[in-house]
Amino acid sequence: MRSLFAKTLYQKRFMAIGWFVAVTAIMLLTMSVYNSFSNGAIGNSLDTLPPALQKLAGDALSFQSVGGYISQQIFALRAPMLLIIVSIAVMVGLTAGEEERGLTETQLALPISRTSLLLQKLAVALTVVAVAGAGTVAGVQAGLWGIGQSYPITDILPHLFNCLLVAVGYGLVGFAVAAAGGRRGLALGVSGGLAFLGFLINSMASSVQLLADLDRFTLFRYYAISGGYNWRYLGLLSAIALVLVVFSLVTFGRRDIRSR
Amino acid sequence: MTDQEPVISLDGLTKQFGSRRAVNGVTLTVNKGEIFGFLGPNGAGKSTTIRMMLDVLRPTAGTATIFGVSSRKPRVAHRRLGYLSGDMVMDENLTADQYLRYVGARYGKDCTERRQELAEALKADLCVRLRDYSRGNRQKVGLIAALQHRPELLILDEPTSGFDPLVQETFAGLIGEFRNAGGTVFMSSHILSEVQQLCDRVAFIRDGSIVDTADISQLMARSAKHVSVKVDRAMLRPLRSQLERLKGINFLPEREEYAVTFSYAGPMPPLIRLLANFDIHDVSIREPELEELFVHYYRDGEAGKEAS
Numbered sequence: 001m002r003s004l005f006a007k008t009l010y011q012k013r014f015m016a017i018g019w020f021v022a023v024t025a026i027m028l029l030t031m032s033v034y035n036s037f038s039n040g041a042i043g044n045s046l047d048t049l050p051p052a053l054q055k056l057a058g059d060a061l062s063f064q065s066v067g068g069y070i071s072q073q074i075f076a077l078r079a080p081m082l083l084i085i086v087s088i089a090v091m092v093g094l095t096a097g098e099e100e101r102g103l104t105e106t107q108l109a110l111p112i113s114r115t116s117l118l119l120q121k122l123a124v125a126l127t128v129v130a131v132a133g134a135g136t137v138a139g140v141q142a143g144l145w146g147i148g149q150s151y152p153i154t155d156i157l158p159h160l161f162n163c164l165l166v167a168v169g170y171g172l173v174g175f176a177v178a179a180a181g182g183r184r185g186l187a188l189g190v191s192g193g194l195a196f197l198g199f200l201i202n203s204m205a206s207s208v209q210l211l212a213d214l215d216r217f218t219l220f221r222y223y224a225i226s227g228g229y230n231w232r233y234l235g236l237l238s239a240i241a242l243v244l245v246v247f248s249l250v251t252f253g254r255r256d257i258r259s260r
Numbered sequence: 261m262t263d264q265e266p267v268i269s270l271d272g273l274t275k276q277f278g279s280r281r282a283v284n285g286v287t288l289t290v291n292k293g294e295i296f297g298f299l300g301p302n303g304a305g306k307s308t309t310i311r312m313m314l315d316v317l318r319p320t321a322g323t324a325t326i327f328g329v330s331s332r333k334p335r336v337a338h339r340r341l342g343y344l345s346g347d348m349v350m351d352e353n354l355t356a357d358q359y360l361r362y363v364g365a366r367y368g369k370d371c372t373e374r375r376q377e378l379a380e381a382l383k384a385d386l387c388v389r390l391r392d393y394s395r396g397n398r399q400k401v402g403l404i405a406a407l408q409h410r411p412e413l414l415i416l417d418e419p420t421s422g423f424d425p426l427v428q429e430t431f432a433g434l435i436g437e438f439r440n441a442g443g444t445v446f447m448s449s450h451i452l453s454e455v456q457q458l459c460d461r462v463a464f465i466r467d468g469s470i471v472d473t474a475d476i477s478q479l480m481a482r483s484a485k486h487v488s489v490k491v492d493r494a495m496l497r498p499l500r501s502q503l504e505r506l507k508g509i510n511f512l513p514e515r516e517e518y519a520v521t522f523s524y525a526g527p528m529p530p531l532i533r534l535l536a537n538f539d540i541h542d543v544s545i546r547e548p549e550l551e552e553l554f555v556h557y558y559r560d561g562e563a564g565k566e567a568s
Contacts, residue, residue: 001358002365011353102349105316110366111338257316259307260349 004112005120008094012124016131019086023135024142026082030073031143037063037073066149070140075159075225079136080166084195086132087125087171092187094121096178102260104182114253118179122245129171133164158229162222165237169219170195172244179248182258265292267413267444268313272322275308275468282308284468285322290446290461292412295439297459297476298448299554305468306448307345310417313446314343326413339367342406346399346418352391356401359390360408367409378404382430395422407434414438416447420454432458452554464554483548484510484523489535490542493518499538506530523548 001007009016063069095118098104107117137156144151174191178184198218205215215221219240222233268290275283283305290296300306311317313324315331324331327340351359364371379386384400393401399422406414414435420428435445435458449455455462456476464471474482491499499520503509508526515521518541524531535543 001362004366007351007354007358007362011351102347103351105311105314106349108316108334109314109338109343110363111335112366113335116335254318256318257311259311259316260347 003120004107004117005123008121008124009127012090012094012128015090016128019082019128019132020135020138023079023082023086023132024139026078027074027136027139028143028146030078031070031140032146034066034069034073034143034147034149037069038066066144066151067155070151070156071159071225074136074140075163079133079160079163080220080223081199083129083133083136083163083167084170087129087167088174088188088191088195090125090128091122091171091175092178092184092191094125095175096182096184096187099178099182099258100184100260104257105259108257115249118249118252122175122248125171125175126168129164129168133160133167136160136163155228158227159225162224162230162233162237165234165241166219166223169237169240169244170198172241172248176244176248176251180251180255182255266290267292267294267327268296268446269325270309270313270322271324273309273312273319273324274321275305275312275317276320282468283312283319286465286468286470287322288463288470288473290444292444293439293442294461295435295445295447295459297455297462298446298465299450299452299455299462300448300465301450304465306465307417308468309465310345310415310446310448313415314338340411341413341415342409342411343415344399344402344406344417344419346421348399348402350390350398350401350405353389355387355389356384356393356404357386359401360386360405363405364408369409371408371410374410375404375408378407378434381434382427396424396427399423400427403431403434407438412443414443414445414447416445416449418449419447420449420451428454450554479553480547482525483553484508484525485548486512486521486544486546487524487531488515488519488521488542488544489538489540490516490519491538491540495538496520502534502537506534 001010063072095104098107098121104117108114137153137160140151140156141153170191173194174187177190178187181187198220201211201214202218202220202223205212205221219237222230222236224230224233266289268288270286270288273283273286274281286305286309298306298309308317312319313326313331315334315337326337329337331337351362354362360371360375364375375386378384382400382403384397384404386401388397390398390401399419403419406416420431423431432454439445445458447455447459459476461473461475462479463473489499496518500511503511503520503522506524506526508524510523510525512521512523
């Protein structure tokens with residue numbers, strides 16, 4: 001454990017493994033009921049829901065194919081929600097969480113710059129989110145094997161990358177608020193609130209014009225759950241992430257560190 | 261003892277929190293080889309000053325340099341120092357050994373041998389997780405972390421607050437050893453006997469401002485001594501009236517029968533000559549304790565410097 005990155009990753013190993021197992025299990029369970037959806041019975045009942053709620057529940061017609069089912073049941077809701085939770089929790093925990101406990105002060109008494117400290121913590125957070133994200137692929141693949149279906153992993157990866165960037169984006173909102181103020185509650189509230197609102201707005205944007213206008217400000221607007229790599233979306237989300245990282249470094253470098 | 265090479269230089273260091281000025285233009289220099297005590301009651305600005313020296317807090321005005329390097333460059337400035345505070349937070353889910361190895365690696369040195377020496381001196385078991393330690397044992401680990409890389413400067417903020425008397429003695433020994441090896445110490449404390457025992461020079465801080473800075477020996481020399489003189493009952497009144505003529509005398513409540521007790525801040529020869537004229541049964545002259553000076557500086561919100 002020669003670096004802050006190695007030490008912090010070692011400390012977060014159970015968190016990473018725990019989330020990998022949890023995400024894998026949830027995706028495996030979701031995939032295991034595919035046959036109930038593909039026979040059309042549940043799809044018919046979803047047809048009776050209003051359009052906005054149908055968007056929330058997923059496109060019933062898509063359930064007929066395994067690819068459509070993965071898009072709607074894995075990547076439309078479960079994967080982004082789980083990965084957003086992991087992302088916000090780890091990014092805020094490593095920054096404002098450690099600062100409120102007084103650990104950041106101890107860390108900064110060592111010969112380390114604030115920039116290096118923040119970037120190493122970010123690297124740990126991204127690793128934990130990536131490991132949890134890998135649980136999505138592991139769970140889907142295990143589920144497919146269990147129900148005797150197959151689906152190319154190369155068709156899953158574009159959704160996963162896009163999903164990870166959305167999750168990291170909301171996590172970085174928390175990271176930026178934490179870096180700017182060192183307050184865990186505020187960082188969790190702002191990032192979690194924006195993610196929840198963003199999801200609601202994006203889900204109902206097709207029914208309400210006002211929400212359609214607001215939708216462009218949510219990260220979910222740039223999340224494609226069908227087709228291959230959407231480079232425009234991936235580029236835009238990466239740019240937003242970069243801006244949030246730069247904002248975090250600048251604000252963290254200028255302010256007082258909170259003491260316990 | 262010191263070769264006047266500045267290790268810490270604070271120049272007009274000021275910190276404002278909203279409308280409250282926590283530290284107000286602190287200027288001081290700590291030279292190589294000195295053990296410098298930073299004294300003040302709770303809330304006087306000791307920890308805030310130290311946090312600015314460590315770049316944890318950013319000064320509103322003024323500068324802090326360590327080994328000639330701005331405190332704003334911690335990567336360089338912190339390489340030659342060790343830090344310990346009384347309420348230090350460490351990675352609780354690591355063992356002491358894991359934590360200390362990590363801290364040692366940050367300085368790019370192999371600290372194994374020194375770490376073992378310190379652990380033996382402090383009787384610290386390094387295999388235990390930090391969360392399972394008592395406060396005092398966590399403090400021991402913090403002290404090992406501060407010393408294991410053989411720093412040239414120690415910055416200590418209320419360092420012994422969790423130590424029992426035996427460990428405090430070991431601590432004093434380690435600090436003495438550190439000083440003998442040419443190290444410099446900046447130590448905030450309100451355990452005044454410890455400061456009196458260890459420090460060469462002290463600064464008193466009150467309401468964020470330095471009230472006085474002085475060598476411990478000078479401070480003691482210029483401060484009033486406690487004198488108690490036992491005489492026959494009949495001589496009490498004449499002795500007292502003679503003593504009243506001396507400058508720098510302040511009578512204290514009688515603690516014993518047939519004794520005159522007073523504090524005396526004047527030169528000794530006139531007092532000795534005066535006492536020689538009486539049939540003295542017993543006399544005791546005691547050096548002042550740092551506690552008395554401390555109370556003198558902070559009592560009733562008055563600096564009281566003029567009285568010394």
